[in-house]
Amino acid sequence: MILTRYAGVRVTLGLAQVLGVLVVVFVVASALPGDAAVVIAADDADPERIAQLRQSLGLDRPLPVQFADWLTGLLRGDLGTSAVSGRPVTEMLAAALAPTLTLAALALMVLIPLAVVLGVAAAVGRDSRVDRTISGVAVALYAAPEFALAIILVAVFAVGLGVFAPTAVGASGPLLWQPELWVLPVAVLVIRPVCSLSRLVRASMITTLDSEYTRHTLRLGVPLRRVVWRHALPGSLTPAVQHLARVADWLLGGVVVVEAVFALGGLGQVLVSAVSSRDVPLLLGLVALFALITVAVNTVADIVAFRLNPTAGEAW
Template structure:
C-alpha cells in the first residue's frame, strides 16, 4: 500500500511538472506569433490611444514572465480571462463546448472500446484464420485513411440517404436521444480511427501471453481454448491494453479538432479553430491548456491502472 501511495504521488508530481512545461510552451508559442496583437484585433484604423489602452488592458506592456504568472495563476482557479472576439468570459464560453466534446468522446469510447476488445479477443482466438486476416485488413484500411476522408465517406454513404445529418447541430436544450442521433456520424468516424490500435494491441498482447508455460499447462489439462484466452490470457494481457486504451481515449478528446470541423460540431475543437481564425489568443491558450491537462491526466490514470493490474509492479522489491 505504501508503495502504491508513493508511486501515485510520484506520478502526480511528474504530471504537474509536465503540465507546467507544456503551459510554458503554449504561452511562449502564442507570444512568438508574428505581428502586433493589438493592431490585428483592433484593425489598421485603430488610433494610437486605442492601441495603448488595449495593450494595457491585456497587460501586454508587462514583462512576459509576469504575464505568464498572472495567466497560469488565474487558470489554476478556473479563470482564463475574457475572449478578445466578443468580450465573454472564457470559462463560460468553454463550459458548454467542453461538455459537447466529452459527450462525443464518451459516445465514441462506448462503441470503440468494447468492439476493439471483442475483435482482438476473437482475432487471437482464431489466429491466422480467415476471420483474423479479414479483421486485420479492415482495421488497417480504416486507420490508413485520415479522419476527414472517413468522415466524408460516411456523410456520402449515410447522410445523403437521409439517415443522419451531415451537420451535428446540438445545443444545451437538445434532448438526449436527439443529441445521440446528431453525434452518431462523428462518433462513428472516431471509432473507425481508433479501433484498429486497440484491437491489434489486444490481439498481440493475448498472443504473447499464450506462449507462457502456464497456458501450455492449461491446454494439457484439456481446458477449452476460449476459456484459456478469456480466463488466463486476457487478464494477464491487460497492462499493454490499458495503455493503448488510455492513449486512444486521450485522442478521442484532444484529437477531435478535424472531426468537429467537418461536422460543424460545437465542441472545443471547433472553438479552437474559430479562435485561431479570429486571432483570439486568450481562448486559444485556454483550450490548449485544457487539452494538455486532459492528455496528461488520462496518461496518469493509465499508469496507475497498469500498476494496479500487475502484481509484479504493485509489490516491487
C-alpha cells in the same frame, strides 16, 4: 505502498508536464505577429487606439508578469477573461465542452468493447478465416485518413441513403439525444483506433495463450472460454491500457477535426477562434484543459498498467 509511491511520482511528473506545456504555448502565442488589441481595433487600426487597448487589456506588461498573473488565477480556479469577447474563459469553455465530451465519451464506449472483442476473436482463431478477415479489414481501414472516411460516410449514409444528417447546421439541443447527428462523427473517431487497439489486443492475447501457465490451465480441464476471459485477457490488457491512453490523446485532436467537418459546436470551434483572434487567455485556458485531460488519462493508464503487471513492483 509501492502503488501509492508510483502514483505520487506519476502525478508530480504530470503536473510538471502541464506547466511545461503552458509555458511553451504562452511563449509561442506571444511571439505570433499581432495581438488581441489589433483584432479588436479591426478597421480602426490607429496606433494610439491600439496602444490604449493594449494598456486596458494588460498586454503592455512584461510577458513573465502576464503569465505569472494568469497562473496565479489558474491555481485559484480562475482561467481569466477572454481578451476579445470579455467573457470569463471558464464560462466559454463550459458552454463548448458538452459536444466535445459527448463525442469523446461515445467514441470510447464503442471503441473499448469492440476492440477487445475483435482482438480476442482474432487471437483465439489465429490464422483462421476470422483472423485473416479482421486483420485485413483493420489494416485497410487504418490506412484511410479521417477526413476521407468522413466524406465517404457522409456521401453514403447522409447524402445517398438519407439515414443521418450530413452536418449539425441548424440543430439545437443536447447532442446526446440526437443520434442522427453523432453516429457518423463517432464512427469516424472510432474506425482507426479500433483497428490499432484490436491488433494490439490480438498480439498480446496470442502471447498469453502460448504461455506455459495458460497451457497448464487448459490441461487441468478448465474450459477455453473461461481461460480466455478470466485468465488470459486480464494479463493481456497491460499494453492495451497504455495504448488506450494514447488513443484518448488522439481523440482530443480528432474531435476538433470532426467537429469542423460536421459543423458541431465544441472546443474545436473555440480553439480556432482563439488562435485566429490571438486571444491568449482563452488559448491558455484551452491548453490547460487539454493538458490536464491528457496527463490525467495517461497517469491513470500508467497506474492501471502498473497494477495489472505483477512484476512491476520489483523495480520499486
